[in-house]
Every structure is written in structure tokens, then in C-alpha cells.
Amino acid sequence: EAGVTQFPSHSVIEKGQTVTLRCDPISGHDNLYWYRRVMGKEIKFLLHFVKESKQDESGMPNNRFLAERTGGTYSTLKVQPAELEDSGVYFCASSPRADRGRIAQYFGPGTRLTVL
Amino acid sequence: DQQVKQNSPSLSVQEGRISILNCDYTNSMFDYFLWYKKYPAEGPTFLISISSIKDKNEDGRFTVFLNKSAKHLSLHIVPSQPGDSAVYFCAASAVETQGAQKLVFGQGTRLTINP
Numbered sequence: 001e002a003g004v005t006q007f008p009s010h011s012v013i014e015k016g017q018t019v020t021l022r023c024d025p026i027s028g029h030d031n032l033y034w035y036r037r038v039m040g041k042e043i044k045f046l047l048h049f050v051k052e053s054k055q056d057e058s059g060m061p062n063n064r065f066l067a068e069r070t071g072g073t074y075s076t077l078k079v080q081p082a083e084l085e086d087s088g089v090y091f092c093a094s095s096p097r098a099d100r101g102r103i104a105q106y107f108g109p110g111t112r113l114t115v116l
Numbered sequence: 117d118q119q120v121k122q123n124s125p126s127l128s129v130q131e132g133r134i135s136i137l138n139c140d141y142t143n144s145m146f147d148y149f150l151w152y153k154k155y156p157a158e159g160p161t162f163l164i165s166i167s168s169i170k171d172k173n174e175d176g177r178f179t180v181f182l183n184k185s186a187k188h189l190s191l192h193i194v195p196s197q198p199g200d201s202a203v204y205f206c207a208a209s210a211v212e213t214q215g216a217q218k219l220v221f222g223q224g225t226r227l228t229i230n231p
Contacts, residue, residue, distance in 0.1 A: 043205065043221040056218055091159055095217065102148040102167060105219060107159035
């Protein structure tokens with residue numbers, strides 16, 4: 001079974017430009033999450049989709065970030081316009097629907113974003 | 117406000133010995149805890165988890181212990197192997213609406229296993 005994939009693996013852009021990150025979750029996983037790790041600090045939650053609906057976007061830093069998951073499959077995270085402090089590694093994770101109990105999230109390799 | 121803390125940035129252990137990684141949390145609403153392992157340039161890999169209704173969960177060489185009264189959990193690796201060298205993250209989540217599991221991570225502990 002293929003794991004979570006992310007594209008691109010690296011992106012270097014200038015301040016003020018736009019970047020779109022893509023995440024393909026494990027097939028059949030309803031839950032999709034975006035996280036970010038900045039400057040070697042802890043990994044922080046950005047938002048959570050259940051299928052195509054945003055369940056929780058409390059971690060989104062500001063309105064320069066826009067996430068979508070059309071059709072409930074892959075997701076995109078757009079940063080427009082990018083600022084220097086947006087640099088970091090953006091991780092995507094997915095998990096299947098859990099009707100009872102709790103279940104682990106499975107992470108992709110991340111996209112390293114560098115804003116110059 | 118750091119709700120999950122890993123106070124040891126690094127740990128060095130001899131191959132074959134026990135590695136013990138520690139994690140403290142402050143939010144009493146957390147009810148599910150996980151350990152992830154991360155190699156450079158890769159995403160976190162799920163290792164083991166524990167629900168708050170248990171105090172121990174074991175999977176092969178990995179055992180997680182949970183002390184709810186102390187708000188403390190630990191990961192034991194026995195015996196430690198060179199391939200265990202990585203950064204280990206502790207994560208926690210609280211009961212939310214069905215399926216919602218926002219993970220709160222610690223800062224990570226870099227484990228080095230010496231031959």
C-alpha cells in the first residue's frame with residue numbers, strides 16, 4: 001500500500017511569490033492533516049480535513065494560507081503571498097475514519113519550503 | 117504555551133542497552149499519546165501509541181508507559197540498535213468530535229546509539 005506522498009519535496013521562492021504544496025493521502029483515508037515545522041522547533045498543527053470538509057483550521061497562521069481538498073482525495077496548501085517566516089517543512093498526514101477508539105496518523109515525507 | 121515537553125534534546129546510549137525517552141504534558145484533556153521516529157529528510161514514522169485507559173503498551177522492542185497522575189510518559193527501547201538512532205517525537209491528542217485528532221508534539225529528542 002502506498003504511503004502519504006507530497007509534492008514538491010523542496011521549493012525555493014522569493015518573498016511575495018505564491019507556492020502550492022500538494023498532498024496525496026493513503027487511499028481510503030478520510031482524515032487529512034497539515035502540519036508545519038519551523039526552524040527545528042516542534043511540529044505544529046495547521047488544519048484537518050474530513051473528506052472534503054474542513055474539520056478544524058485553528059492552526060492556520062493567517063489568511064495568506066489556503067487549503068483545499070476537492071473531491072475528498074488529494075489536498076493542496078497555497079501560500080500567497082509568501083513571507084520569510086513561512087519557511088519550514090510542511091508535513092501532511094492521513095488516517096482512516098475511526099468510529100471507535102483512537103488511531104494513529106501516518107505522515108508524508110514533507111515539503112521543505114524556503115522563502116528568500 | 118508548550119503543552120507537550122521533551123526536556124532532553126539529546127540522548128546517547130550504548131548498543132544493546134535500554135534507551136528511555138521521556139515526555140511530560142500539561143493538558144489533562146489529552147487521552148491518547150503517540151511516539152514517532154524521524155530520520156533526516158523524512159516524515160515522522162508512527163512507532164507506538166497508548167490510550168489513557170492503559171498504563172503500558174508493548175510492541176516488540178518498544179514499550180510505552182503512561183503515568184496519568186504525573187502527566188508523564190516514557191518510551192523504552194530494549195535492546196537498542198544502531199538503526200534506532202533518530203529523532204523521537206512524543207505527541208498527544210484530546211477527545212474531540214469523531215475523527216478529529218489534532219496532534220500536539222513535543223520538541224523531539226535526538227537518540228544516538230553508539231556501537
